[in-house]
Each structure stands twice: as C-alpha cells, then as structure tokens.
Amino acid sequence: MSSIELREVGKSFGELRAVDGLSLEAPAGAIVALLGPSGCGKTTTLRLIAGFERPDTGTISVGGRLLAGPDGFVAPERRRVGVVFQDYALFPHLDVAGNVAYALGRDPDPNRVRDVLELVGLDPVGGRAVHELSGGQQQRVALARALAPTPELILLDEPFSNLDAGLRERLREEVVAIIRAAGVTALFVTHDQAEALSIAETVAVMRAGRIEQVGTPEEIYSRPASPWVAGFLGDIEVVPGEAASGRVVCELGSMPAEQGVEGPVDVMIRPESVAVGLSGPQNAADAEVVGRRFYGHDQLIHLRLPSGHVVRSRRLGFPSWHEGDRVRAWIDGPTDVLPRA
Amino acid sequence: MLRSIGLTAAVTVSAIAIAVPLGWLTVRTDLPGRRTWTVAAALPLVIPSYIGAYAFLSAVGPEGLLAGMLSPLGIERLPSITGFPGAWLTLTLFTYPFVLLPVRATLRRSDPLLEEAALAMGRGEREVFRSIVLPQLVPAIGAGSLLVALYVLSDFGAVSIMRFDSFTTSIYTLYQASFDRTSAAALAALLVGLMGVLLWLEARTRRSEALYRSAPGAARRPRTVALGRWRAAALGFCGAVAFLALLLPVTVLVYWSTRSFAGEVDWSEVASAAANSLLASGLAALVAALCAIPVAVLVVRFRGSFSTSVERLSYTGHALPGIVVALALVFFGTRVAIGLYQTLAMLIFAFVVLFLPLAVGVTRASLLQVSPRVEEAARSLGRSPFEVLRTITGPLIASGVLAGGALVFLTAIKELPATLILAPIGFETLATEIWGATNVGFFERGAIPSLVLLAVSAGPLYLLSARE
Numbered sequence: 128m129s130s131i132e133l134r135e136v137g138k139s140f141g142e143l144r145a146v147d148g149l150s151l152e153a154p155a156g157a158i159v160a161l162l163g164p165s166g167c168g169k170t171t172t173l174r175l176i177a178g179f180e181r182p183d184t185g186t187i188s189v190g191g192r193l194l195a196g197p198d199g200f201v202a203p204e205r206r207r208v209g210v211v212f213q214d215y216a217l218f219p220h221l222d223v224a225g226n227v228a229y230a231l232g233r234d235p236d237p238n239r240v241r242d243v244l245e246l247v248g249l250d251p252v253g254g255r256a257v258h259e260l261s262g263g264q265q266q267r268v269a270l271a272r273a274l275a276p277t278p279e280l281i282l283l284d285e286p287f288s289n290l291d292a293g294l295r296e297r298l299r300e301e302v303v304a305i306i307r308a309a310g311v312t313a314l315f316v317t318h319d320q321a322e323a324l325s326i327a328e329t330v331a332v333m334r335a336g337r338i339e340q341v342g343t344p345e346e347i348y349s350r351p352a353s354p355w356v357a358g359f360l361g362d363i364e365v366v367p368g369e370a371a372s373g374r375v376v377c378e379l380g381s382m383p384a385e386q387g388v389e390g391p392v393d394v395m396i397r398p399e400s401v402a403v404g405l406s407g408p409q410n411a412a413d414a415e416v417v418g419r420r421f422y423g424h425d426q427l428i429h430l431r432l433p434s435g436h437v438v439r440s441r442r443l444g445f446p447s448w449h450e451g452d453r454v455r456a457w458i459d460g461p462t463d464v465l466p467r468a
Numbered sequence: 469m470l471r472s473i474g475l476t477a478a479v480t481v482s483a484i485a486i487a488v489p490l491g492w493l494t495v496r497t498d499l500p501g502r503r504t505w506t507v508a509a510a511l512p513l514v515i516p517s518y519i520g521a522y523a524f525l526s527a528v529g530p531e532g533l534l535a536g537m538l539s540p541l542g543i544e545r546l547p548s549i550t551g552f553p554g555a556w557l558t559l560t561l562f563t564y565p566f567v568l569l570p571v572r573a574t575l576r577r578s579d580p581l582l583e584e585a586a587l588a589m590g591r592g593e594r595e596v597f598r599s600i601v602l603p604q605l606v607p608a609i610g611a612g613s614l615l616v617a618l619y620v621l622s623d624f625g626a627v628s629i630m631r632f633d634s635f636t637t638s639i640y641t642l643y644q645a646s647f648d649r650t651s652a653a654a655l656a657a658l659l660v661g662l663m664g665v666l667l668w669l670e671a672r673t674r675r676s677e678a679l680y681r682s683a684p685g686a687a688r689r690p691r692t693v694a695l696g697r698w699r700a701a702a703l704g705f706c707g708a709v710a711f712l713a714l715l716l717p718v719t720v721l722v723y724w725s726t727r728s729f730a731g732e733v734d735w736s737e738v739a740s741a742a743a744n745s746l747l748a749s750g751l752a753a754l755v756a757a758l759c760a761i762p763v764a765v766l767v768v769r770f771r772g773s774f775s776t777s778v779e780r781l782s783y784t785g786h787a788l789p790g791i792v793v794a795l796a797l798v799f800f801g802t803r804v805a806i807g808l809y810q811t812l813a814m815l816i817f818a819f820v821v822l823f824l825p826l827a828v829g830v831t832r833a834s835l836l837q838v839s840p841r842v843e844e845a846a847r848s849l850g851r852s853p854f855e856v857l858r859t860i861t862g863p864l865i866a867s868g869v870l871a872g873g874a875l876v877f878l879t880a881i882k883e884l885p886a887t888l889i890l891a892p893i894g895f896e897t898l899a900t901e902i903w904g905a906t907n908v909g910f911f912e913r914g915a916i917p918s919l920v921l922l923a924v925s926a927g928p929l930y931l932l933s934a935r936e
Contacts, residue, residue, distance in 0.1 A: 179844050203847040204855075210848040216841035220863045229859070230849040269845075276850060 130155040130280060130312040131176070136185035137336075138171055145171040147336030148185070153314070153329055155190070158306060160323035161316045163333035164359065169316045172333070173282050176314070177210050178203035190279040209273030209281040209311075213288060215265045217257040223268050224253030230275040239275065247271040247305055263294050270302060274309050281306065283315035287322060299326050320360050324348060332356050349397075349461040357395050357463065364401065364438040368394040370464070378432050380410045380458045391467040400460030401440035403428055403448065407455035416452040430456050472635040473662075475555055475627075476620045480613045482560040486709060487567035488609065492601070493702050495575040497693045505706045506572075512713040513565040514925060516882040516899070518625025519918045521558040522906045523717035525550065525629060526724060526914075554630035561713040562626075563619050567612030574608040575601075593693055610669075617666055621659065622789030624885040625899075629906045635659045636791045636885065643795060643889065653799070656792045663789070721922075724915030737896070742920050745897040748812065748887070749880040752819035753827075757873035759820065760827035761865075765857075767828075768835045791885035793818055798889060815890045819880045826879060827872030834868025835861070874928035881925060898924075 131153045138146040145168040153159045161169045174180045176187055178194065178201060186196035189208060194201045218226050227243055228235035241251040247267040257268060266286065273281050286302065287295045303326045306313045317323050323330050324344040332339045332347060340352040351357035354365060368377030370392045375384040377394045379401065384392075403414075417437060418429035421444065428440045428448050440456065448454065493499050494506045512520075578601070586596045624636040635655065642652040695702055797818050801809030808814045838861060846856040884899045891900065898921040905914030 177844070177848055179847070202852070203844070204850045204852055206848070207850075208848060210845060212841045212845060214839065214841060216839060216845040218842060218846070218860055229846070232850065272845070272849065 130157065130190055131159070131314060132186075132188040133172075133176070134186045136172070136175060136182045136187060138168075138175055138180060138182050144336050146175065146182070149333075149336065149338055150185075151331055151338055151341065153312065155312050156310060157312055157329055158303065158327050159312075159314045159329045159331060160327035161314060161331050161333055162320065162323040163318065165318055167333045168336040169318075169333050170284055173210075173284055173314070173316050176280070177208050177282055178206050192279075207276070207279045209276070209278035211266075211269045211273050211281065211283040211286050213285040215269040215289075217265060217268055217272075219257060221257070222253060223249065223255050223257060223260070226257060226268055227253065227271050227275050230272045232276075243271045243275045246274070246308060248301065262290050263298055266290065266298060266302075270305060274305075274311065277309075278311060280312045280314065283313065285317055286315055287317075288319070295322075302326075324360070332359065334359075350463050351395065354393065354395065354465070362398050362439060362441075364396045364398060366394045366396060366436065366438065367467070368392050368464070375464050378412050378434055378436065379438070379456060380408075380412070382458065382462055382464070384464060388464060388466060393465050393467050395463040395465065396438070396458060397460065398427065398439040398441040400458055400462060401430070401438055402457050402459035403430065403440050403442060403454050405454060407457045411455040411457035414454050414456040416448050416450055416454060418450060419448055421447070430454070432456070471552075471633060472621060475552065475559070475632065475634060476617050478552075478556050479559045479563060479620045480616050482556070483564040483567050483616045484609055484613055486560065486564040487571055487612065488605065489705065490564075490709060491568050491571035491575055492597075493706060495572050496601075497695050497702065499695060499699070499702055499706070505710070508710045508714055509568055509706070510565050512562050514878070514929060515562055515714075515717060515922070516625060516884070517559060517562050517619075517623050518629055518884055518899070518903060518906075519721070519921070520562045520713075520717050521554065521626040521629040522902060522914050522918065523720040524554060524558050525906065527716065527720045550631045552632055555627050555632040555634075558626045558630065559620050559623060561709075563616045564709075564713075566615040566619065567609060570608035570612045571605055574605055578604050614666055614669060618663060621663060621666070622791070624789075624791055625903060629903070635662075636789060639791055639795065640885065640888070643798075652795060656795050659789060660792055718922075721915050721918050724912050725919055727912050727915075737901070738916055738920060741896045741898050741901045741917055742924065744895055745881050745899065745921070746924065748815055748819065748891075748897060749877045751812075752816045752823065752880045753873040753877035755816060756820045756824050756827040756876040757831075757869050759824055760831040760872050761869060763824075763828050764831040764835050764865075765861075768832055769840065788822070789885070790818075790822055790883050791889070793822055794886040794889040797821075801890075810890070810892045812892060812895070815887065815892070815895075818886045818890050819876070819883065822883065822886065823876040823879050826875045827869075830872035830875060831865060831868050834865045834871075838864045877928050878925055881921065 131151065133149055133151045136146055136149045137144070147168070149168075149172060151159075151161075161172060163169045171180065175182050175195070176189070181200055182195050184197075187194045189206065192201075193199065194206055194208075218229060221229060223244070224240050227240045228237075231239060240253065244251045244253050247270050249264065249267050249271065257265060260268065266289075283302075287299055290298060299322065315327070324347070327344060329341065330344050330347045331341045334355060340347060340356050342350075347356065348360055351360060351363075354363070357363040366377045366379060368375050368391075370376075370384045370388045370390060373384055373386075375382050375388070375392055375394060379394075379396070382394075404411075412432050414430040414432050416428055417431045420427045424444055425441055426444055426447065428442060429437055430440055431437050438456070442448075490505075490509050494502050494509060499505065582604075583596050583600050586600050587593075591599065622636065623634075624640065627634040628637045628640070636659070639652050639655045639659070642655065797814060798809070801814055808817075842864075843856050843861060846860045847853070851859065881897075882899060884903055887897055887899050888903070891897065896904075898917045901917040902914045902921070905912075905917070
C-alpha cells in the first residue's frame with residue numbers, strides 16, 4: 128500500500144504557479160527526498176501535504192486516506208502527519224519534555240515522553256529550556272515532538288540546513304536511523320544533492336512545480352532523465368555522438384546503445400567517468416591538459432579534445448597533471464545517452 | 469482657530485529647541501551623568517499636561533506660591549502667566565520628550581563613518597553637526613514635532629487651566645453653554661480636518677525616513693564629542709530643563725499637599741475619585757487589551773485589504789482628540805443609544821475607541837515575534853486553531869498584551885475631556901478632581917489627587933519600562 132499519493136496537485140499564489148500538476152507516490156516506510164533548486168515549489172508541496180495550504184487542483188492521500196481533494200479538506204490537526212520545520216519551531220515557553228508532551232494531547236503519558244526522548248538520544252528527563260540547546264539538540268527535540276504521536280507520515284523541511292557542515296553529516300545518519308527505528312514513512316525536502324542521494328531510498332527531482340524524475344539515488348545520478356536533471360545532480364559533460372546499429376560512438380570512445388536509439392545523440396558523462404593517462408585503451412582520444420584545479424583528495428583536469436571540445440575529468444589527487452601535458456582520455460564508468468533534442 | 473495654530477507652532481518650535489540639544493548632549497557628548505539625564509529628560513512625558521499647568525499656575529500664578537513669598541517684600545503684582553505664555557511654557561515642557569525620543573534613537577544608530585569622513589576632510593565639529601548630523605535628524609524631528617503638534621491641538625487640560633481659548637476649550641464651552649450642539653460639532657469637524665492635515669504630513673515624513681537610515685551592519689558605537697569648556701553650560705541647560713519639567717511640578721505638588729494636610733482633607737472624596745479612576749481606566753485597559761488580540765492576529769496573520777482596513781480603522785481613534793470622540797459619543801448617546809448615555813459603559817467605550825491603537829501596536833509587535841511555523845507545528849500535533857491560540861500563541865504574546873493594557877491604563881487615567889463630558893453625573897475621577905480644583909482656584913485641593921494619580925501610574929509605568 129502506498130503511504131503518500133499525490134495526483135495532479137496544483138497550487139498557485141496569485142500569478143505564480145508554485146505547484147503545477149504534481150504527481151508522486153511512495154510506499155509505506157519509505158524515505159523519500161524531494162530535491163530541487165530553491166523556488167521550485169518543494170516547500171509548498173510539503174505544506175500542502177501537511178495541510179497548511181489548500182491545493183487548487185488534484186488530490187492528496189496519506190495511508191490510503193484522502194486528505195485533500197475537490198470534495199473535502201482535512202484540517203492539519205486531523206491528518207496525523209508530523210512536521211519538522213527548518214527552524215525547528217520549538218515552543219519557546221515549554222521545556223524539552225513539555226514540547227514533546229504537547230504532542231501527546233491533554234493527558235500525556237510521561238513514559239511515552241521518556242521513550243521518545245531516549246529514541247532521539249536526548250536526556251529523558253527533558254527539563255532544559257529549549258533555547259539552552261545547541262542546534263543539533265533542538266533538531267532532535269523537533270524530531271521527537273513530531274514522532275511522539277506516532278504519525279502516519281513525517282515531513283522534514285530542509286532539516287539539516289541550519290547546522291554546520293561537520294554536525295550535518297553526523298546528524299543525517301542519526302536521523303535516518305531514528306526514522307527507520309520508528310518505522311515511519313518520511314518525506315524530506317532539500318536542495319542539497321549529496322544529502323538527498325545519501326539518505327533517501329527514493330529521490331524525486333522537482334523543477335518549476337513539477338516532478339522531473341523519480342528513482343533510486345543510483346538511477347537518478349547515473350541515468351538522469353534530462354540534461355537538466357543531470358546538471359542539477361552534479362557536474363556533467365555533454366559530448367555529441369552518433370548511434371548506429373546498436374552502438375554509440377563519440378570522441379571519447381564507444382558504448383552499447385539502447386534499443387531503437389539511432390542517429391545524433393548526446394552522451395552525458397560525469398567527470399569522474401573520464402579517465403586520463405599517458406597511454407590508454409585503443410579507442411581513447413588524444414587530449415591536451417588546458418587547466419587544473421587541485422582540491423586535496425581529488426583534482427579536476429580540463430582536457431581539450433582534438434575537436435576543440437573541452438571536458439573535465441575528476442581524478443584522485445595524484446599523480447598530478449600540468450597544463451600542456453599531452454595525454455590520452457577515455458570513458459571509464461557509467462554514461463547516459465539521450466537522443467539529441 | 470488662529471490662536472490654536474499659533475500656540476501649536478510656538479510649542480513645536482520650542483520643543484525642538486529643547487529636545488535636539490538635549491538629545492545630542494545625552495547621546496553624543498561626555499556629559500557627566502548621561503544616564504541620569506537621559507531618564508530625567510524622558511520622564512516629563514508621564515506628567516499629564518493639566519497637572520503640569522496646575523503646578524505652574526499654583527507656583528507662579530496670581531495667589532500662587534511665589535506671589536505668597538514675595539508679598540512681604542512689597543511686590544504685589546507678578547506678570548501674569550495665564551493665557552498664551554503659560555500654555556506655551558507648560559505644553560513645551562511636557563511635550564518635548566516626543567521629539568527627544570526619536571532624535572535620541574536616530575543619533576544612536578547613525579553611522580559614525582559619515583562624521584569621521586567629514587572630519588577627515590578638515591571640517592570642525594560645529595560644521596560636522598550642521599552639515600552631517602542635522603540632516604540625518606530631520607525625519608526624527610519631523611515625526612516628533614508632528615506628535616507634539618497633534619498633542620497641542622488636542623490638549624484640553626493645560627489650555628483650560630491656563631485660561632487660553634483654544635479649539636478644544638471653545639468646543640467644550642459651546643457644548644456646555646447651549647443645547648444646540650451643532651456649533652460645537654462644526655468646530656470639532658474643523659479640528660479633525662486640521663489633524664488630518666498633520667497626519668498626512670507625518671505619513672509623508674515617514675516615507676522619506678528610509679532615505680536617511682544608515683546601511684545595515686553599521687554596528688559601531690556613535691562618536692562621543694568632548695565638551696571641554698562647554699561642560700558647565702551643558703550641565704546648566706540639562707539641569708534647567710529637569711528642574712522646570714520635573715522637579716518644580718513635583719515639589720509644588722508636595723508643598724501644596726503638605727499645606728492641605730494642615731487644613732481639612734476630604735480623604736473619602738480622594739479615595740472615591742481614585743477608585744473611580746482605577747475602575748474606569750482598569751476596565752478600559754482590560755477591554756482594549758482583549759480587543760487588541762483579535763485585531764493583531766487578523767493584521768499579522770491574515771494580510772489582506774480587509775485586515776489592513778481594520779487596522780486603519782482602529783488607528784483613526786488615535787488621531788482624534790479626546791474631546792471630539794467624546795462629543796461624537798454624546799450625539800450617539802442622546803440620539804441612538806439613549807440607555808447608554810452618561811453610563812460608565814459609554815465612558816469605557818470612549819476610552820477603548822481612543823486608546824485601542826496603543827494596545828494593538830504593542831500586541832502586534834509581540835505577535836510579529838512569534839513565528840507562524842510554531843503555530844503550524846502545534847496544528848500538525850493535533851490541536852485546533854483555537855486550542856493553538858490558547859496554549860501557544862496566547863502565552864507567547866501575554867507580556868505584550870499586558871504591556872498594551874498597561875499603556876492604555878496609563879493614558880486613560882490621564883484623559884480629561886472625554887471623562888468630563890461622558891462620565892456619569894457625580895462620577896468624579898482624579899483627573900476631574902484636579903481640573904475642578906484648579907478651575908475654582910483651590911490649589912490645595914488638587915495637590916493630593918495629582919500625587920495619587922502620579923503614584924497610581926508608577927505601577928504600569930514600571931511594568932512597561934521593565935520590558936525594555
């Protein structure tokens with residue numbers, strides 16, 4: 128049974144179509160990332176699911192229950208959908224335990240409060256004021272508060288964007304573990320590609336109010352559905368090629384073509400799939416190093432191919448290449464072939 | 469009408485003349501005891517103009533303190549201070565803080581870089597003040613002096629005690645003298661028109677204010693100018709203002725009240741007036757604070773043309789002089805709601821109309837600090853909108869609502885014309901007691917109610933200042 132089901136959902140603010148006929152489905156227990164650049168409508172989508180906004184068109188169901196559609200609208204307090212806000216939105220006048228207990232209604236069970244605080248790795252007494260807590264701890268309180276009433280679905284809006292880089296990495300792992308332990312379906316909104324790819328089981332890439340592509344992180348990264356998705360997920364090189372009788376040939380080499388693909392194509396190659404060496408396989412291209420950026424554990428080498436086309440290659444930090452070096456370059460990794468638009 | 473405009477202009481100019489040097493001295497110089505002067509300079513704001521007028525009149529007026537002291541020396545007549553000079557003096561002394569406060573705020577946040585740049589170009593301190601500091605102060609002075617002008621135009625207590633015929637006293641006399649109140653209404657309409665012009669002017673200066681704000685990130689402390697040999701003169705100036713605006717009125721009040729102890733004090737009358745004052749202002753504060761919550765929620769959370777007009781509507785009361793609102797309610801009471809005329813309910817209604825904006829302003833400010841995300845979080849945790857208001861928003865804005873109520877209380881307890889016109893017959897408050905006493909020349913009788921009024925105001929005042 129699918130836990131989240133959005134069908135043709137639309138929402139406009141005045142002239143702006145924030146969400147434009149969006150459809151998305153995810154099974155119960157899944158961890159889904161809604162990934163897109165800022166202003167693409169991902170936070171609006173989250174607010175529509177939470178019930179803070181009413182959709183103009185389409186239907187929203189969670190756990191098989193219709194929450195919003197042309198015939199009805201369920202108020203946010205009746206949705207059993209937990210929300211973790213970007214700024215956490217903790218209740219400043221209540222202590223840690225008070226924030227969690229608030230989620231449990233008028234007669235909260237103190238044992239449940241303790242259990243949830245323990246689940247997120249906080250002091251089960253919870254007597255501290257929320258403004259005394261660090262950002263990471265506030266994040267945990269927000270998560271505990273959202274999980275306490277055992278919601279059907281938990282929504283997280285840019286949950287890690289307010290934390291500094293080191294803490295972010297660690298907390299991501301922990302939050303995913305907590306969500307798994309709670310067994311709840313989770314949808315989180317992010318603009319950070321690495322975050323979406325590393326913690327979600329399903330990534331939905333969003334652009335201008337619509338879903339561009341849904342898939343596993345691997346699929347999205349190595350087989351992007353459009354040049355835009357490819358570029359949004361990371362550096363990409365587009366090399367022109369020609370498909371004929373089951374093979375694609377481009378300047379950097381050849382690869383098998385999908386059935387039915389013929390004629391001019393675009394071969395999309397991630398820089399880490401471009402290998403560089405003094406000698407290479409037979410179909411490698413001659414190239415000249417025209418630039419280099421050193422980043423410590425890796426380096427980005429700009430290569431000019433005989434056609435004049437410049438591609439980038441990401442390699443480990445050593446050996447180091449220098450401008451003017453004459454090298455060979457070839458494809459060493461997954462590529463994606465799209466018919467030329 | 470010309471007299472009123474003349475008084476307004478004179479008071480505004482002299483208030484600026486006092487406030488700008490005072491503001492500069494307390495913010496930007498090495499004046500000794502700056503903090504004390506700052507507090508002392510702002511305090512006259514809480515003294516109602518009619519208490520100030522009463523104190524002056526009883527000190528230097530005919531048959532006043534000074535006259536009493538000088539008569540053994542053979543000086544029988546003092547130059548009279550009633551009329552224009554008295555009204556001018558008292559209103560200036562009790563309204564200049566309206567200019568002082570914005571001037572100080574601007575001086576504090578202005579960017580010292582501008583002045584340093586001018587100094588580096590070889591300009592002297594005086595030249596820098598004239599060419600750099602003063603232009604930055606223009607909007608603050610403009611906004612402040614318009615508040616002063618509005619205050620003077622709508623003031624009733626000070627001018628009536630000083631026997632200066634102004635707009636408001638003419639309206640009151642017309643209202644008292646004739647059964648036909650249309651002439652009073654016509655005059656009131658004229659006054660409202662004049663205030664409308666002033667408000668329009670104020671809105672214009674506000675719009676241009678942004679031009680003068682220093683760039684964000686200019687977090688440096690303002691420069692301090694060494695006074696050098698001007699120090700004594702500066703201290704003398706501050707001292708003179710504090711003496712006239714604060715020390716003199718309070719001393720005079722204390723003097724008269726000790727005098728009245730010697731005679732007979734009708735304590736029961738004072739007590740009943742105080743109780744009436746507390747009752748009327750307290751109820752007004754309560755009602756205004758409660759009404760302010762929905763208005764503020766509407767204005768902050770549901771922005772739209774409807775909510776903006778509700779906000780505007782609640783502000784119009786603020787622009788109207790007490791006497792105009794009172795008069796309007798008399799018409800309403802005698803024609804429409806006859807059962808309500810001359811009841812406590814009508815008086816409280818007038819207070820709420822007049823002072824609701826104060827409560828809305830403070831409540832709105834505290835509501836703006838509550839993130840809508842916090843309310844949404846509570847909704848998603850299974851609470852209805854009303855429940856969220858009760859358990860989350862309410863506790864978070866409570867101190868703001870309380871402060872709004874305190875502000876209404878402070879203002880309502882001072883209000884004179886609305887109380888005079890609308891209070892039920894025989895319902896004497898501290899304000900009407902003071903006014904009545906000075907009107908018949910019994911200075912002793914007004915002193916104790918005045919002190920009680922100042923004392924009663926101290927509580928809410930403390931509540932307000934503790935918030936900052």
